[in-house]
Amino acid sequence: xxxxxxxxxxFFGLFFGITAVMYFNGRKExxxxxxxxxxxxxxxxxxxxxxxxxxGITYNLTPLRKEFKxxxxxxxxxxxxxxxxxxxxxxxxxxxxxxxxx
Numbered sequence: 001x002x003x004x005x006x007x008x009x010x011f012f013g014l015f016f017g018i019t020a021v022m023y024f025n026g027r028k029e030x031x032x033x034x035x036x037x038x039x040x041x042x043x044x045x046x047x048x049x050x051x052x053x054x055x056g057i058t059y060n061l062t063p064l065r066k067e068f069k070x071x072x073x074x075x076x077x078x079x080x081x082x083x084x085x086x087x088x089x090x091x092x093x094x095x096x097x098x099x100x101x102x
Contacts, residue, residue, distance in 0.1 A: 034082035035059060038092075042074050052078060061087065063102030071098055 041053035050061045050068050059080075061068065064087065072078075077090040087100040 031083055031085055033059065033080055036079040037077065039072065039074050039076050039078055042072065044069060054078060064100050068100055 035054050035057065037054040039052050039054060040056070041051075041058070043051050045051070048065045048069055050064055050072075051058050052061060052072075053059075071091075072089050073092070075092040077092070079088045079090075080086075085102050087102070089098045089100065090096070091098070
């Protein structure tokens with residue numbers, strides 16, 4: 001019985017530890033991205049995760065979903081500064097600025 005409890009503790013500890021490391025590494029990678037320009041192409045996968053193409057480079061914006069799809073269009077300006085967890089979108093027609101934090 002004690003072996004099963006220790007096994008469960010070790011298993012769940014490793015599981016949550018690995019999950020936490022993967023989460024923080026992914027977040028660090030997202031924060032290191034730096035780009036700015038007009039959205040040339042905008043597509044969504046089956047989970048509504050957007051991909052935007054800016055200056056010929058496609059970026060996967062994993063943390064953004066429904067609210068991004070409802071508000072952003074091809075032709076809008078998008079900016080992501082290195083070290084900041086915000087995508088800044090300026091609407092082409094109205095000049096409205098929308099910030100998407102992740």
